[in-house]
Amino acid sequence: MKALIDLSASLRWAAPLAPVPWPLLPVGDRPWLEYALEACAGLKITEVRLLLDEGAFEIESWCGNGERWGLAIDYGFLRQETTLTAWLRRNPARWNDGLFVLRGPVFLRKTGACAMELPAAGSAWQAVDDDAGTLALLSRDHDALQRWMADDKLPPDSWAMPCCAPVALTSLRDYFALNMELVDGAIERYLTPGYYAKDGAYLGYNVQVPPATELHAPLIVGNDCRFAPLCNIGPRVAIGNNVLVDTGSQLRNCVVLNGTYIGRQLELDGRIINGARLIDPEDGTVLDIADPWLLAAVHHDQNPGRWLRHGLAIAVAALMVMVQVVPWLVLYAALRLSGQGCYRRRQVYRRTAGTASGWQFEAHPPSGLLPRLFRAFSFDRFPALLAVITGQLRLCGQERLWVPEDNLLRDELPLYSPGVFSQADTSPADVLAPATARRAAALYTIHHDSLAENVRLFWRALVFRFVDAWALDDRR
Amino acid sequence: MTTEFSIVNGLGVTAPQGDLMASTAGAFREQFVSWFTTAGVRNVVVDLSLVAFLDSAGLGVLIALLKRVSENGGDLALAGLQKKARMVLEITRTHRIFEIYETVEEATRNVK
Numbered sequence: 001m002k003a004l005i006d007l008s009a010s011l012r013w014a015a016p017l018a019p020v021p022w023p024l025l026p027v028g029d030r031p032w033l034e035y036a037l038e039a040c041a042g043l044k045i046t047e048v049r050l051l052l053d054e055g056a057f058e059i060e061s062w063c064g065n066g067e068r069w070g071l072a073i074d075y076g077f078l079r080q081e082t083t084l085t086a087w088l089r090r091n092p093a094r095w096n097d098g099l100f101v102l103r104g105p106v107f108l109r110k111t112g113a114c115a116m117e118l119p120a121a122g123s124a125w126q127a128v129d130d131d132a133g134t135l136a137l138l139s140r141d142h143d144a145l146q147r148w149m150a151d152d153k154l155p156p157d158s159w160a161m162p163c164c165a166p167v168a169l170t171s172l173r174d175y176f177a178l179n180m181e182l183v184d185g186a187i188e189r190y191l192t193p194g195y196y197a198k199d200g201a202y203l204g205y206n207v208q209v210p211p212a213t214e215l216h217a218p219l220i221v222g223n224d225c226r227f228a229p230l231c232n233i234g235p236r237v238a239i240g241n242n243v244l245v246d247t248g249s250q251l252r253n254c255v256v257l258n259g260t261y262i263g264r265q266l267e268l269d270g271r272i273i274n275g276a277r278l279i280d281p282e283d284g285t286v287l288d289i290a291d292p293w294l295l296a297a298v299h300h301d302q303n304p305g306r307w308l309r310h311g312l313a314i315a316v317a318a319l320m321v322m323v324q325v326v327p328w329l330v331l332y333a334a335l336r337l338s339g340q341g342c343y344r345r346r347q348v349y350r351r352t353a354g355t356a357s358g359w360q361f362e363a364h365p366p367s368g369l370l371p372r373l374f375r376a377f378s379f380d381r382f383p384a385l386l387a388v389i390t391g392q393l394r395l396c397g398q399e400r401l402w403v404p405e406d407n408l409l410r411d412e413l414p415l416y417s418p419g420v421f422s423q424a425d426t427s428p429a430d431v432l433a434p435a436t437a438r439r440a441a442a443l444y445t446i447h448h449d450s451l452a453e454n455v456r457l458f459w460r461a462l463v464f465r466f467v468d469a470w471a472l473d474d475r476r
Numbered sequence: 477m478t479t480e481f482s483i484v485n486g487l488g489v490t491a492p493q494g495d496l497m498a499s500t501a502g503a504f505r506e507q508f509v510s511w512f513t514t515a516g517v518r519n520v521v522v523d524l525s526l527v528a529f530l531d532s533a534g535l536g537v538l539i540a541l542l543k544r545v546s547e548n549g550g551d552l553a554l555a556g557l558q559k560k561a562r563m564v565l566e567i568t569r570t571h572r573i574f575e576i577y578e579t580v581e582e583a584t585r586n587v588k
Contacts, residue, residue, distance in 0.1 A: 294567065357499065
């Protein structure tokens, strides 16, 4: 018998919980995917295929080969135009021994402490939620599987496993409620015997709790968390890893995702906190708090390659600033005096959360000699280079998104890491790229973030901007 | 940030527009103080219906205004809070120190 877990769905409701891919979202402080893999292990399945899409790299890094669950995991991709059954039909004989399918965010909720069971030979259990696009299917019946693969139609719900029922997560409210259910005690049904904490308080490794801070069960606290004095934590709180809670703050009925800093004297009740993002799970209101005194994301980046990249980018930006400062001053003064261009202060989306003021250069007309010179040598990006040195921008990253014209695109991006130079600088400046092309470029940058890629983008952008500046008036 | 000031039945009403953040809070405070010292009103309603977001600096200014008005023997109330601004007030517990009304009309009826 084999298992197939389709993780290729794109969940709009989970977008505020980015950058974590939805299969790795913590449910009771463990990734959702871990419950699915443990269910496979519980069903004595050893071969698991994960179908990936967004967040494929993170998911594959986290799962590895599946050895720690006693599974052999391999990976595949499901094209958007391909249905799951069409994908299965490519090699129908492979599933002859039986198949366990989970499609989308289905949580196998245990209602009691009993073992996972298989349906009797010749029968199939399935639970479908067409609205949510989720499916749970478990069958050892070869004919039933072949019928399903042939016409993509399942008989009505017939899930009959005792003590275990599939539940589709369709909203932030569902996600929050499931976390609270696990915190309230349901987590015991999913833990290996020996991890059960009788008082309902689950603390991870390296959690520092000063004597003046009170923890009230039930609660779950992940690894490497710090609580400052006079905090009041719980009841009903699920806290992820690397979370810092500052002096005097109170948390009740909350889900706190990994890498979050909670400022002093705050009171959080009935909220999901994801870095600098505060979410009301009831109505889905998302508030990006651009104020590190209140909430902030904790950067726990131990990747030395990434640090090297950031260090090099800052060094290059500093060098460019030193080289450009005098000609920039002269040219900009000339532009202002001749009325051919100036910087306009506008709201731009910040890398972390919220918006900030940014400077955008505007030339009138763009094809004048001075504006072309200004663009050809990238002097128009001079203020942005200063932002690289202060850590607010990257040297090479995604295109900067402005308020309000880029609001929609910003909502669509799971990760936003703007840079002075982007893929947009390698296409003509006066040709407006369609929204899909801009989205594709932004996503490409996320998935191809490496030193070599950044160097390539940097030189291409510098050269292309130089060439394009002189071609501007030819096209007009 | 632009701010409108008016007097309705002897009650001062100020309506800032835009985000009340570190970059704008100082200007709002200066405008308010300059208006308050000359307007001759005791009680003030801050209409926040056009404020989408406020941060700790914005909260600090609202508290400073409350202190200033209280020192003159008056009351300061907030009205028309948007959901996001209300969330900030709630997590910082400042919703307990302000009188908060749904609308300016409700505030003008109740603040005496």
